[in-house]
Structures are given as structure tokens and as C-alpha cells.
Amino acid sequence: MVAREADVIVVGAGLSGLAAARAVLDAGHEPLVVEADDRVGGRILTEDVDGVPLELGAQWIGDTHHRMEALAGELGVGIYDQFEDGETTYEFAGEVLRGEAFHAKYADELAGLERVLRELDRMAETVPVEAPWTAPRADEWDRITVGQWLDGQGLGPVARTLQEICTVGILAMPTVEVSLLCLLQNIAVCGVTAELLAESEGGAQTKRFVGGTSLIPQRLAETLGDRIVLNSPVLTIDHSADRVVVGCRGGFSAVGRQVIVALAPTLAGRIMYDPPLPGVRDQLTQRMPQASAHKSFVLYDEPFWRDEGLNAQLISEIGPARMSNDSCLPDASAGPGIILCFLEGESARVAGRWPAEQRAAALRDELGRHFGPRAAAPVRIVEGEWASRQWTRGCYNANTGPCGLIHFGSALSAPIGPIKWAATETANAWAGYMEGAVEAGRRAAAECLADL
Template sequence: MTGEPREADVIVVGAGLSGLVAAREVLRAGFEPLVLEAADRVGGRILTEEPLPGVFLELGAQWIGDTHHRMTALADELGIELYPQFEDGETSYEFAGEVLRGEAFHGRYAEDVAAVERVLRELDAMAATVSVAEPWAAPRADEWDRITVGQWYDAQGLSPVGRELLEICTVGILAVPTVEVSLLGLLVNVVTCGVTADLLSESEGGAQTQRFVGGTAQIPLRLAAELGDRVVLDCPVLTVEHSAESVTVGCRGGPVARGRQVVVALAPTLAGRIMYDPPLPGKRDQLTQRMPQASAHKMFAVYDEPFWRADGLNAQLISDVGPARMSNDSCMPETSGGPGIILGFLEGENARIEGRWPAEQRIEAFREELARHFGPRAAKPELVVEGGWADREWTRGCYNANPGPCGWLHFGEALATPVGPIKWAATETALEWSGYMEGAVDAGVRAAREALAALA
């Protein structure tokens, strides 16, 4: 953007789902939004690729769950159909050097799995005492924010297999090792999703039940189309000058937009990289110093057909070896007759270590792993498509961000508290389903309403 700064009522920084929803809310209320996006596309952590005609691979967000009402309504409004995640069949487990199908695994390790269940119920009881709006005020917040999830898991008397199973499933949600998040942080994750600790179990507690026909990226694309030239791409925001009455937002090259309110719809770490004038309160800045983006890397193996289904398998694996610790069936709708697709997840340390191997080495290890679980045909995908997020300049990791120990206790209050005309969006600031698309919508609407209230 060059020339005179553009004027708008509310400037929105970031054209991810949260920013786009915020801008739409402002427009619907009869005010003018202007969205400034650093990348050359909209969608942020939503990214669909189509390597073969009609084959949509979600490098970013893929599923919604049954209680994601905002997303269901949004898809309906935008005319995007949903289809169910394929679940039928047994999961394959690889523990202690042995690959076992679901029934055999649960038979062999019945006591270990029952002990994990007991730990999940204990987490439920603890989560019931935590308010997502004020986690730091929970009766035992002080104690729980000072220890890590890993420390607490270690103290539960689990067998090595039970402990590892719990680690894999928890890392499947947090995308960082459990030593990096406080116990209170995990409980906040449970509470914000309004489910039980089953969120951490193998089924992911209903967060992954449906997908979008034609790809998730249609959602941000259609939202951006509604906003038209109110969305400006290739405009990385570097500065926000603010006073009680106005904001001036600068991208590379100088000031580009003036408005009365600004919604910053970026993950906290990225929001902390903008230069604010006057500077933000110390508490807010120290919060953004303590909310690192997590680490995940997706690997898709594409076959001519979903051959595992005939074998009674659901393409899900859980492995203590890797490189993928979990996987699932990632096919197009069953009616489409499309190819077979297995998605492997490298999360936490696997994303950081195996995710940095040369691609050839990683793909070879992935093919061997799939063959151990799903038979020799799995070793020969027609295509492997993969991607991580740490190298993406405007995201720097995923799925989301959690504060480390003492983060909620000392800094959590600053997460969504406005600073004058600056309102904070992005999924991390949501009260419901924080970390998910559902949370991005929740936060976008809330931040827009805060800005609108200030305008009024």
C-alpha cells in the first residue's frame, strides 16, 4: 500500500479467521473495517492445498467438533458442506517394540489403560474448579501453575506404557512436550473446550468429527470476498501508534491506515513483535514473551484407494517410536470415490527433531512406519505432501500457544484485556475452544464488539 494512509473505523491486523470474522462483525454493525495482512494470502493457520484435482490436503486446520456451533453456523452461512470423519475400524498401536491392533492392545495393556482413565477423571475433577475467564483465581491455581503437566503425570504412578500413552495423546493437543506447559495450563485447555479430559484421550473428545467438503480454506476466502478491497495483503504491520481517540498503523514503508480502534488478531508472540507507541504495559509485554507457538508438522501419504478399510483398520496409529506418533484417515467424502489418504502427525519434539531431518529421510521413515501398521501397500504412497509451520514467517509454529509455568498466574490477566483502543483477538484469547477455529471466531466477535462499544 502506498500513498495517503487509508481511513477506517476499525483497523484489523491479520486476515486469519479471527481477524476476518472481526472485520465482518464491524461491517455488519455499519462501521468501516480495514484488514491488514502480512502474507500474500488470507487464512493464516488455515491452508488447503490441492496437489491433484479434487484432492484437498489440509496443511493447517482440518476438523471441527460437534460442539463447534460457531463454525457449523459459519459454514452453513457461507454455503460450505460438512462431511463426517471416517472412524470405523481398529486403531494400530506400537509400544515397546511391538505393533498390536486395538483389541489386542487393550487386552494386553488393560490395567495400564484403566490407570490412564483414572488420571483423566482426576483431571476432570480438577478442571471443574477452574474458570476459563480467571484461571489464576482457581483455589489451587498457585500450586498447579508452578508444576508442569509432565511432573504431575510422572507422580500418578502410571506404568511406562500408560505414561507414554498419556504423553502422546496430550502432546497431540498441546504440540509441545508436557514439561513445557503448567498443570493449570492443561486444565485451562480442558475447560475452554467445555468437555472432559477425554480431549486428551485417543478420540480427542469430539474435536475432530467433521470436515469441510472442498477444503477449510474456502471459509477465509469467502469471508475475504465479502470484505472486498477492505482486505489488504502483503502488508506486515510493524507499528501501532495509539491514543484515546485514534490509531495509526504502519506497515513496511510507513503509515498505511488511520482509524479509531484497532483489533490485533495475531497469536500473542506475533502480536508482541509489533512496536507500540506508547509502549504496552509491562504485564502485557511479559505475557507475550511467555506464550511460545507450539510445534507441529503434518505428513500426508496419498494412495490409489483407502485399502486399510477393507482390513478393518481406521488408519489411526499411536506409536512410541514415530516419526508420526499419531495418524488418521484423511480421505475425501466417501461418496467422492477419491484416493486413500493417511495423515501422520509429528508434534512437539517429533516436529522439532524428525521435522528437521532432510525430507527424503523423514519420508522414508514415515513410509516404513506406515507399513508396520497398515501393511506393505502403505510403504508405497503415490505422493507424500508435508509441511511444518515454524518456518512460516507470519505464524512461527502451531497449533497454538500456551504460557509456560507461572504464566497464567502472573500474566494471564493481560491476555485479552484491551489497552486503550487496542483490542486483542486470535484464538488464543478465546473463552471457548481456545486454540481451535471455533475459538478464533469466538475471539474475533468478542474483540469486534469491544471496539464497537468503544466507537459508540
């Protein structure tokens, strides 16, 4: 049996684990990262498809993702702006309308939507990001779902559906599965409140990385040298006050004084801990399912829609993609035209499981309805699916249903002796995003350093 020692063992070489390890190293202590997969990056995965880097995983950062922007700068990874110019197309009530016409036709309904977004803003302001279950109305808001609350807001049918699509675009779960308090926490930790839910991609999706997002974890991993062990799924963590033994499939084990588990809660719950973790912690991990999202990249010879005043963003009540956008490379004139179609929540669970050719046919048809006949004849479709990936099991992140936060939320990031919890789900800023992964990793590292 092979064993290695370090001060802090980090489970998972996603961005959060890597950020944690880097922080431990910067503080003069030795980290060792143990990763199940044969690569670093986790939910960040840039795939080279005939020379075109496609982001099967995380793709954008937003204007307030300062940690990610600084990290990219340190690692020499360039940033470029997301293409936004042009009109969005909307498919509601049996017709496709361009942005201006849609907003004119449904002005009254959309005013109602604006009111609802402002109300969510006001409510989220009362939710403390580190302890949402202590919000003055936490009990009431955690007992109902986002869907129930939205149904009670008096929205017209188009506005209600539009709000559903935009909200599922963030949660990647049907709104009937997520508690209202969980959504409010999502808004509060992102600090841009309703901008997060607005129909424009806006806040969280304004910039991309030149050469692909994977450059960030890959270059971060290079700075850690041989302190990363791949192909070693962690099965067990034995822990006492100042010693941890992390056991992996294949016989490798890592011995340290502290351990950072940088996995989404569901996956963290699949490790066997000895002594067993408190009931509240295990029950939390039973209540934070990974969400459902599926990306379909549709490739063309060129981004023809740009000449037609379109931004390649669609919003559709029919689908299978409920949203899409322009995902071209920085020099779009030289490369292929790329439209990214999002299948999220129920769309991912239904259309995402269709045979690939059935889904491709439906997407071609949908894109044709929105962007014309050229859109119905792509060169190629490349897809990214995450539920079947053993070390992720769904995306973008995890959310809680009714009573999840008030009954179990306190166990999400509270250390248990030498065990500290990272991963984006535990972040106090931009949880669910890469920015949150970095914040959480550094926070968990600071907790270890304080105890070393």
C-alpha cells in the same frame, strides 16, 4: 505514503480477524483488515495438490463447534463426517497390536489412565475460563508442569507414554514445557474436559469441510470486499485514547478509532507500539511460544486399510509420527487413499527437521509396521511445516509454561485503550481451534463497538 481510514483497523486476516471485521461491519461500522501475507486464512491453508485439496493447516471441527458450523452454513460450505470405522493400531514395547488386543493386554494400565483423565476433569471444573489464574489451586498448579504432574500419578509405563502422546497431540509441546494450569485451562475452555485428551480423535475432530477449510476464510473475505489489504505486514501501532495509526512495511498506513490485533501473542509482541505497552503485556508475549506441529500427508491409490478393518489411526511410542488418521476426501472410493501423519512436539522438532527423504523413509517404515506392506509404498508424501512461515512461526497455537498464567495471564485479552486483542489464543471457548478464533474475533469486535 498511502493511507486509508476506517472505524476499526483489524491486524491479521486469519479467521479471527475476519470474524472480527465481519462483526464490526454487521454492526454498521467500517472495518479495514491489514494482512501481512498474500492470502487470507493464516493457519487455515488448503493446498490443491493435483486436484486433491490437502489441509496443511486446520482440518476438523467438533460436534460442539457451533459457531464454525453456523458460519459454514452461512457461507455455503458443506460438511462431512470424519471416517472413524475400524481399529486403531498401537506400537508399544516393541510390538504393534490392533485396538482390541492392545486394550486386553494393557487393561490394568489403561484403567489407571481412565482414573487420571477423570481427575483432570474434576480439576478443570474448578478453573474459570476467563481468569484461570483465579482458580482456587491456580498457584500450585501453575508452578508445576503437566509432565511433572503426570509422572506423579502412578501410571504404568505404557499408560504414561500413551497419555504423553495424546496430550502432546493437543498441546504440540512436550508436557515438561507446559504448566498444569495451562493444560487445565485448555480442557476447561473446550468444555469436553478429558475427551480432548482421550486417545480417540473424538470431540474436536469429527467433521471436515467439503472442498477444503480455506473456503471459510476465502468466502468470509469476499463478504468484506476491498476492506482487506494484503501484502502489508504491520510494523507499528501508534495509539491514543480514540485514534490509532497502523503502519505497514512498504509505506501503507491505516488510521482508525480502534484496532483489533488478531495475531498469536508472539507475533503481536513483534509489533512496535507507541506509547509502549505495559510491561506485563510485553512479558506475556515473551512467554507464549508457538508450539511445534508438522503434518505429513501420505497418499495411496486407494484407502486399502478400510477393507482390512483399520481406521488408519496409529499411536506409536517410536514414531516419527506419534499419531495418524484417515484423511480421505468425502468420496474416498473415487479419490486417493490419504493417511495423515502427525509429528508434534519433540517429533516435529527432531524428525520435522530431518531431510525430507530421511523423514519419508522413516514414515514409510512406520506405516508399513502398522498397516502392512502396501502402506510402506505410497504414491507420494506432501508436508505442511509452520515454524518457518514468517507470519505464523509454529502451531497449532501457543501455551504457557510454569508461572505464565498466574503472573502474566491477566494481560492476554485485556484491552489497552483502543487496542483490543483477538486470535484463537485469547478465546474463552475452544481456544486454539478455529471455533476459538471466531469467538475471540467477535468478542474483540464487541469491545470495540462498546467504545466507538
